[in-house]
Amino acid sequence: MKITIESRPLESVETDALIVPVFENRPESRFGAEGLVKAGEITGKPLELTLLHHTDGVAATRVLLVGCGKAEKFDPTEQRRAAGAAIRHLKSRSIKRIALALDGSFSGPEFAEAAVEGAILGDYDPDVYKSDEKKTIASLIVLTADAKGVDSGRIIGESQNFTRALVNEPANKLGPLGIADAARKMAAEFGLECEVLDRDQMAVLKMNALLGVAQGSAEPPALVVLRYNPGNGNSADHVGLVGKGVTFDTGGISIKPADGMEKMKYDMAGGAAMIGAMRAIAQLKPAVRVTAFIPCVENMPGSRAQRPGDIVAAMSGKTVEVINTDAEGRLILADAITYAKQQGCTHLIDAATLTGAIAVALGHLRAGLFSNNDNLRDRVLKASQAEGERMWPMPLDDDYKDYLKSAFADLANVGGRWGGAVTAAYFLKEFAEDTPWVHLDIAGTAWLDESKPFLAKGPTGLPVRTLVRLVLDWK
Ligand code: BES
Ligand code: ZN
Ligand code: ZN
Secondary structure (H helix, E strand, O other): OEEEEEOOOHHHOOOOEEEEEEEEOOOOOHHHOHHHHHOOOOOOOOOOEEEEEOOOOOOOOEEEEEEEEEHHHOOHHHHHHHHHHHHHHHHOOOOOEEEEEOOOOOOOHHHHHHHHHHHHHHHOOOOOOOOOOOOOOOEEEEEOOOOOOHHHHHHHHHHHHHHHHHHHOOOOOOOHHHHHHHHHHHHHHHOOEEEEEOHHHHHHOOOHHHHHHHOOOOOOOEEEEEEEOOOOOOOOOEEEEEEOEEEEEOOOOOOOOOOOHHHHHHHHHHHHHHHHHHHHHHHHOOOOEEEEEEEEEEEOOOOOOOOOOOEEEOOOOOEEEOOOOOOOHHHHHHHHHHHHHHOOOOEEEEEEOOOOHHHHHHOOOOEEEEEOOHHHHHHHHHHHHHHOOOEEEOOOOHHHHHHHOOOOOOEEOOOOOOOHHHHHHHHHHHHHOOOOEEEEEOOOOOEEOOOEOOEOOEEOOOOHHHHHHHHHOOO
């Protein structure tokens, strides 16, 4: 989608479709809409779409009025959704050249940014492997008096779609080395440093928790490291982004049921989010140093697979009894977190499709947020709130540690029936130790089972925007 910015009367724009926001309780008399408003056909309710053809006095072939709700409740999240819903409506009708008007009473770069993000996110469909002709939008003219926010919105939206495209790749097309290749290519394009540790290098570092998960698959593991270093960095802080990159999770020897297992290609969504966030960070250039660590493995029940009861010594020195080979995410993250600390990270954020239990607790609307540091927790929550990527703080009391007791090792890798998302997070906390750390369990939010008016079914790209906002606002 080619994006340009123009500042001129809406009526004069020649385009296939002109998107115009309408609000509840605010009279709309342009485009001959009065009659429709009187008849109750146009109410301005959120995401209401009314397509008008050949409107008098308007150069555009069509006008699409998009409901934005009550003006006093309108925020960037509503703006993003409205733009996304409008774009998807037009895209499904094969309309290619679009202009989008921003409402003048909501100036500020955050609205322009959100509108452009919404348009780009709405244009994405996970259809690369479908043979039908693609309906992608060719061009978007953003009609606004103030161009600020348009370019960052494009960068963030495209980066989030980059994440979604990676997540959508099936495991036969994208294994651990495929993620490494994608990261290398992205790094070369946007000027990041990229290093990929292979099995031998990980063995030297004693990453036995990670390697134990990888050993059941013929696909070799990879630890992807992406480095961003600001020229003008005035902060001593070094943010580490750690993302779970399980390219397919069969469960291993503790194998998962067949029903729905195909979805486990998205078990690398946390890792893909970190790569997408780094793609945006490379272009938006925050003032703080950021390094991403993505441990990539395939969890398979091969003849060399790790067995329940196996004991591994993680890189930190802690020993772990692997009670359930399906609790593999925490094992690979444990070593990646230890490595991130060894590399000098002062703050850690991890994202992982870690537990089914987080969806039991929070459904599919909010990601679970766990932390050992109230200040960092609040900063991540604030960024997530601003970006409309909903999260909810979860507990990590010390006595959850009892759930992870093992008779034979320092820790068990599972905590029993209750509080599954909490015990998984607690396991990670044992490796973050006293480094300020936030864990995002995105198992319930990284994938949409049913499409929304503004977003296709499939990968959501959460929490790319929150991570980018967090480091851009770093203090
Ligand atoms: N990748 C899964 C978690 C998951 C489940 C993600 C459903 C998305 C949807 C993770 O590796 C896993 O299998 N977790 C187990 C933990 C259990 C063995 C303690 C789970 O959630 O059942
Ligand atoms: Zn698993
Ligand atoms: Zn998993």
